[in-house]
Amino acid sequence: MPNITVSPYLPASANSSLGSVYTRTTLLRKMPHILLIFALSLLASSSIWAQVGWNKAYENGLVVSAEGVASEVGRHILQQGGNAVDAAIAVQFALAVTLPRAGNLGGGGFMVAHMADGTVASLDFRERAPGLAHRDMYLDPDGKYLSDLSKTGALAVGVPGTVDGMVKAHARFGSLPWEDLVAPAIALAREGYALSYSQASSLNYTGSAFAPFEASRKYFWAPCEKPSGSTNTAMATNVVKATNTAMATNVAKATNTAMATNVAKAANTAEVTNVAKSTNAAEATNVAKAANTSTSNPTNAARANDPGAEAAIMSVKDPENPTDQVCRAFEEGEHFQQNDLARTLEAVAERGREGFYGGWVADRIVQTMEKYDGLISHEDLKAYESVWREPYVVDFRGYRLHIMPPPSSGSIAVGQILRMMETQELDSLEHHSAAYYHLLAEAMRRAFADRAHYLGDPDFYPVPSKALGESDYAAERMASFNPGQATPSDNIRHGEVSMIKESYETTHFSIIDAQGNAVGITTTLNGSFGSKLAVDGAGFLLNNEMDDFSAQPGTPNMFGLLGGEANAIEPGKRMLSSMTPIIVSKDGQVRMVAGAAGGPRIITATLQNVLNVVLFDMNAQQANAAPRIHHQWYPDRLLFDPMSLSADTQALLRAKGHSLAQTTLARVHSIVVDSQGRLTGGVDPRGDGYAAGY
Ligand code: DON
Numbered sequence: 001m002p003n004i005t006v007s008p009y010l011p012a013s014a015n016s017s018l019g020s021v022y023t024r025t026t027l028l029r030k031m032p033h034i035l036l037i038f039a040l041s042l043l044a045s046s047s048i049w050a051q052v053g054w055n056k057a058y059e060n061g062l063v064v065s066a067e068g069v070a071s072e073v074g075r076h077i078l079q080q081g082g083n084a085v086d087a088a089i090a091v092q093f094a095l096a097v098t099l100p101r102a103g104n105l106g107g108g109g110f111m112v113a114h115m116a117d118g119t120v121a122s123l124d125f126r127e128r129a130p131g132l133a134h135r136d137m138y139l140d141p142d143g144k145y146l147s148d149l150s151k152t153g154a155l156a157v158g159v160p161g162t163v164d165g166m167v168k169a170h171a172r173f174g175s176l177p178w179e180d181l182v183a184p185a186i187a188l189a190r191e192g193y194a195l196s197y198s199q200a201s202s203l204n205y206t207g208s209a210f211a212p213f214e215a216s217r218k219y220f221w222a223p224c225e226k227p228s229g230s231t232n233t234a235m236a237t238n239v240v241k242a243t244n245t246a247m248a249t250n251v252a253k254a255t256n257t258a259m260a261t262n263v264a265k266a267a268n269t270a271e272v273t274n275v276a277k278s279t280n281a282a283e284a285t286n287v288a289k290a291a292n293t294s295t296s297n298p299t300n301a302a303r304a305n306d307p308g309a310e311a312a313i314m315s316v317k318d319p320e321n322p323t324d325q326v327c328r329a330f331e332e333g334e335h336f337q338q339n340d341l342a343r344t345l346e347a348v349a350e351r352g353r354e355g356f357y358g359g360w361v362a363d364r365i366v367q368t369m370e371k372y373d374g375l376i377s378h379e380d381l382k383a384y385e386s387v388w389r390e391p392y393v394v395d396f397r398g399y400r401l402h403i404m405p406p407p408s409s410g411s412i413a414v415g416q417i418l419r420m421m422e423t424q425e426l427d428s429l430e431h432h433s434a435a436y437y438h439l440l441a442e443a444m445r446r447a448f449a450d451r452a453h454y455l456g457d458p459d460f461y462p463v464p465s466k467a468l469g470e471s472d473y474a475a476e477r478m479a480s481f482n483p484g485q486a487t488p489s490d491n492i493r494h495g496e497v498s499m500i501k502e503s504y505e506t507t508h509f510s511i512i513d514a515q516g517n518a519v520g521i522t523t524t525l526n527g528s529f530g531s532k533l534a535v536d537g538a539g540f541l542l543n544n545e546m547d548d549f550s551a552q553p554g555t556p557n558m559f560g561l562l563g564g565e566a567n568a569i570e571p572g573k574r575m576l577s578s579m580t581p582i583i584v585s586k587d588g589q590v591r592m593v594a595g596a597a598g599g600p601r602i603i604t605a606t607l608q609n610v611l612n613v614v615l616f617d618m619n620a621q622q623a624n625a626a627p628r629i630h631h632q633w634y635p636d637r638l639l640f641d642p643m644s645l646s647a648d649t650q651a652l653l654r655a656k657g658h659s660l661a662q663t664t665l666a667r668v669h670s671i672v673v674d675s676q677g678r679l680t681g682g683v684d685p686r687g688d689g690y691a692a693g694y
Contacts, residue, residue: 055619057678058693063087064669064681065509066102066597068690069193070094073184074511075692077176084517085113085173086181089166091509092521093185093345096162097338098193100220100541101202101528102505102597105344105356107543108161109523110404111169112391112581114590116516120402120583121172125165125386126574127158127545130375135569138551145552152209154374156531156544158575162523163348163356165386172388173517182349189345189539192337198688200330206529207329213372215536219338220529222330340539357381364538372533383572389458392465394418399591399614402583404522406463409455410580410603416447417607419474423481431616432627434652435483437645441631441638441658444604445492446477448561448633453494456566457574463566467497486657489636505529506579506602508595510671512679518590518671520581522602527558548575559599560635578602584610591673592620594682598666601639604630605666609682613672620672620682628665637661641686 061084063074073094074087082090088111095103108127114120136143138150149155170178195203203220210216330336347355355361362381369376391402392411396418403411420443429436455463467473477495480487506524524543525531531544550563557563559578567576578600584592594609596602605628612623627644631637638658645653650660669689670682681691 052619052621052625055621055674055680056691056693057674057676057680059678060514060694061087061512062671062679062681062691062693063091063509063511064671064683064689064691065091065095066507066667066669066687066689067095067099067199068196068688068692069098069188070103070509071690071692073188074509075694076184077181078511078513079694080176080180082176082181082513083173083515084511084513084519085169086176087511087513088509088519088521089170089174090181090184091511092162092166092523093182093348094188095507095509095523096345096540097185097188097341098199099507101206102507102524104160104523104525104530104543105162105341105348105540106157106160106535107523107525107530108158108545109165109521110408110577110579110581111165111519111521112402112404112583113169113173113520114402114518114583114585114593115173118588120391122389122391122402122404122581123165123169123386124389124404124407124574125161125168126407126577127161127543128380128384129546129549129569129571129573129575130157130159130380131377131383131571132375133546133569133571137569138546143552145555147551147555150547150549150551151527151544151558152532153212154369154372154376154531154533154542156546157369157374157376157533157542158545159376159380159384160356160543161384161386164353164384167353168386168388178352179349182345186342186345186349189338189342192335195330195332195334195336196688197332199336200332200334202528204329206532209529209532210534213533215368215534216532216541218536219340219534219539220541222328222334338539340537342539344538344540357384361535361538364535365542368533368535368542371536374533387459392469394469396422397614398586400585401610402585404579404581405458406455406465406576407457407574408577408579408581409451410578410582410606412455412463412465412468413444413447413451413578413603414580414582414607414610415469416450416474416477417443417604419469419471420446420478420481422471423475423478424483426615431612432649434649434656437629437638437640437649437653438483438486438656438658439481440604440608441629442481442487443478444631445487445489445633445636446495448600448631449489449492450477450494451576452562452633453564454497454566456563456568456576460570460573461566464497473497484656486638488657489633492633506597506599508579508581508597508602508667508669510593510595510669512590512593512671512673516590518583518593520583520593520595522579522581522595522597524579524597545575548577549573550576556634559632561600561632562634580606582606582610584614589673592670594668594670596666596668596684597687600632601628601630601666604628604632605668609668609670619674620670620680623672624668624670624682624684630665639663639665641665 061078063071065071070091074091077087077090096105108125111123138146140146210220344361347361366378389405392405394401394415403414405411424439505528508522510520512518526543526545530541533542547557549569550567553564580603581595592613594606596605608628609623612618612626627641630639639661642662664686667684667687672680674680683689683691
């Protein structure tokens, strides 16, 4: 086994190509914003690297995120003397501008921080169910789950936690002025930036899903021109059908209850009205574009049936809906400005928490809820509080893992999987062997069965965190493990522990500064672009995190995950999450920061990244590029990265009884401290992330 020693970080040199345009405390305010944006865009586009063999090392600070300009923002905050938490706050806000499919103001997330003085803290800024939410809010009177309602539109939205989380993180650990950390995001929104290929593509792929929401069309559709001779009304009608068919069918059955009235309004009235309004000019052309791609029905169906279909979901074409005109798509390199978002960020910069949960921004959120029959009220916004929680600690082979505790399920699951793996002889296992993947998959299968039964918001449900993490319990769970044969998921149920109360987008970024402070944040709107519903006048998207609750026992959510009582909807409760920011240390020194996007695959991808470093001595980039597998109990399938398993390995796994399927498995953004104490970035080749260090 590797035994890496950690050297102290070298002193900060703080030189960079942009260093001269900043001054220490006034930072970005005195700089012409356009110059900043130009410089950051140039940097981000000029240096793409993800080399496995030559893993570039930085001596002072490093930021690895899913998007280049945001990583550069973080690096420059570090170079201005900000610490890792300052940089994390600036990156979080920058991602709200440059990665609207996952970065957010209208969502939430988790932060784990390991400070140089030894303090380890985790902050839960997960969304909460609104006060009017109730357990059966997505069921019709016959008990049928109206699954679109927890995924798209106002009823899908949980009370956002991001702004409160950043304010709390800053109050406890921040060192630069708050406004200076929001300033880069304001500049990026106001001055705009050049869309990368993936930014443009994701907006284009999701275009149809924005169709029902006027503000979303305004913010996230490319300007359109009305082609001559078009038949826009017919196309608009097609879109209405595409968007609402399943909902309308469900709602028709539910005409007798108040809930049904809400559902009808949410699903049809407002949306139909909006689309109907859009039979003119530019909007109609946009609607025509919407007719070209499938909307929520195939998307959700695909997700529910095949959590492996994540990458393809947004690009599914609807052959039933051909049209002779297409709204102009966003192009790579196109300038993208978000003036309303800039105004919201300014309110946050000037008034902190109150700038979002009070004042005109809160008014706009509540108006959006009223317009589309959502539930979030001014009281919900005022009452929102992010929470400091005790990090979940797992010791493994001389390393200590600090992981975000529940409502992150990743902490318990990672701990359980490691404990279960330890019941077997690990040293003789080769990476990438059928035997290794079999053991991993069997441990994952058992951990996810427990996840479905025992895990939820610890403020509402007595999650047996400690008992689930015990070695004896892991041995019990693995008693049925057979090295030669997969255990069918139908034969696996949750285990028995004592119930004593114990104390398709997401994005993760990792930061370490020159003092050795380390931060990992995983943040999300849940699905790509969340509920697809933007707040008119405020320029940001709202999450669809309510889908992470267990809307109905035994019915999978959009990631195919099952849940029960522990994760049932209750007012004010936080929905269970798979987001798993982890900080790994040895002898008190940070060795690795990791986390991922990818729904439940976050847990297994982050875990395998850690194993690749701790067990197999890989560098950051090797650990990220290495093939991964995923098993989540149900559906009973062992997923693997496309082309990553040889035909022989696949045959061996099939012979053990595994049902195999290929799909891309999450996107991890990590930092590993190498044997000289230098910082190396792990940028997942499955995405287009970026490492910015100095
Ligand atoms: O918290 C969760 O587990 C989900 N809302 C995460 C969603 C996600 O990762 C989608 N991403 N790629």
